[in-house]
Amino acid sequence: MNSRLRGNLLLLLTALIWGTAFVAQSVGADFVGPFTFNCARSVLGGLVLLPVIFVLDKAGITKKSQNKAEKKTLLIGGICCGTALAVASTFQQLGVARTTVGKAGFITALYILIVPLLGWLFLKKKVGKLVWIGVGLALVGMYLLCMTEGFSISFGDLLVLICAFCFSIHILVIDYFSPKVDGVRLSCIQFFTAAVVSGVLMLLFEQPNLSAVMSAALPIAYAGIMSSGVAYTLQVVAQRDTDPTVASMLMSLESVFALLAGWILLSQALSAKELCGAVLVFCAIILAQLPEKKKA
Numbered sequence: 457m458n459s460r461l462r463g464n465l466l467l468l469l470t471a472l473i474w475g476t477a478f479v480a481q482s483v484g485a486d487f488v489g490p491f492t493f494n495c496a497r498s499v500l501g502g503l504v505l506l507p508v509i510f511v512l513d514k515a516g517i518t519k520k521s522q523n524k525a526e527k528k529t530l531l532i533g534g535i536c537c538g539t540a541l542a543v544a545s546t547f548q549q550l551g552v553a554r555t556t557v558g559k560a561g562f563i564t565a566l567y568i569l570i571v572p573l574l575g576w577l578f579l580k581k582k583v584g585k586l587v588w589i590g591v592g593l594a595l596v597g598m599y600l601l602c603m604t605e606g607f608s609i610s611f612g613d614l615l616v617l618i619c620a621f622c623f624s625i626h627i628l629v630i631d632y633f634s635p636k637v638d639g640v641r642l643s644c645i646q647f648f649t650a651a652v653v654s655g656v657l658m659l660l661f662e663q664p665n666l667s668a669v670m671s672a673a674l675p676i677a678y679a680g681i682m683s684s685g686v687a688y689t690l691q692v693v694a695q696r697d698t699d700p701t702v703a704s705m706l707m708s709l710e711s712v713f714a715l716l717a718g719w720i721l722l723s724q725a726l727s728a729k730e731l732c733g734a735v736l737v738f739c740a741i742i743l744a745q746l747p748e749k750k751k752a
Contacts, residue, residue: 463697467706470690475713477683478557479721484675485553488668491658493676494545495651496669498538500680501688502647508689509640517693518638526637533633534642538649540629544622545650546657547615554612556724559601561714562737563616568708569594569744570624584748594740600733643688704745711738 484493512518552560569590575581602613609617634642658664669676695703715734718724726734 459697460699463694464702464706466690466694467698467703468709470687470694471707471709472713473682473687473690474707474710475561475715476717476721477679477687478552478561478714479717480675480678480683481549481552482557482560482718482722484672484679485549487672488664488676489658489662490546490549490553491654491662492664492669493549493672493679494542495654495658496672496676497680497684498542498545498647498651498654500677501684502644502651504681504685505640505644505647505689508685509644512640512689518640520638529633530637530641531645533629533637534645535649536629537626537633537642538646539653540622540626541646542650542653544619544626546654547619547622551612551615551617551619555610555616556726557718557722558715558724558726558734559613559730560616561711561718562601562734563598563613564620564623565708565711565741566594566598566617566620566737567623567627568704568741570621571627572744574624574628586743586746586748590740590743592740593736593743597733597736597738597740601730601737602733640689647684705742708738708741708745711741 481493488496509518513520548560548564551563569587572581572583572587573591576583598617602609602617630642691707698706711734715726719726
């Protein structure tokens, strides 16, 4: 098996893990609050990455920070990314508990369109025609997917939409810090930061108990170990051997896997109208990632 095919298959597996993690989040919400769930999964995600960093260092894929300035940037970046991740994950967990897994997956994936728009609004980055077409398709798709009678939108869908905006900010923060430091270490620090932020909110607003956490142990373990630790590592390793555009398209299949997982595992079928909306949103996501021809 050549390296590119192996990389593409690993990214497909990454999308499958991320998509099915929505089921774990939905099931976990039946037992524990959003802050408890996110605190536990973030701790597991950080712990899983510790041995991963050791192995990747030995393989020469990652390396330690060499000077104080780089270490400081790594720490600040990890804290900023972790705080943004905690906020985004909170809205996502709140939303998943109030809507279907499939809809949550597709709405969350809108960050692929929101990121370039935020870059255009605040960083004056140029947005291509395909992205604008994708935005139009996504708006129509979102109407079919989320709107009920008239122009009302469910509270759960609204929370997941806010989550998509928060994840877009999270991605822009990562985009700023990741070229300056080791990506896996940055992710490890962000998970532990997200755990601290969620833990503080958990103590303030929730009353976690051991029996409830144990009841949600399997969903928490899957979201923390597989979705956070394993899938992130697979992404880092796989993207070294594949084209960035192909990689982003493969990872966008997360939304499709979320829809299938919700249907198969939780019997959450979408109506014909909602399925049409999901197809349009997925087409918009793909369009946003296609490379545009550059003028000579």
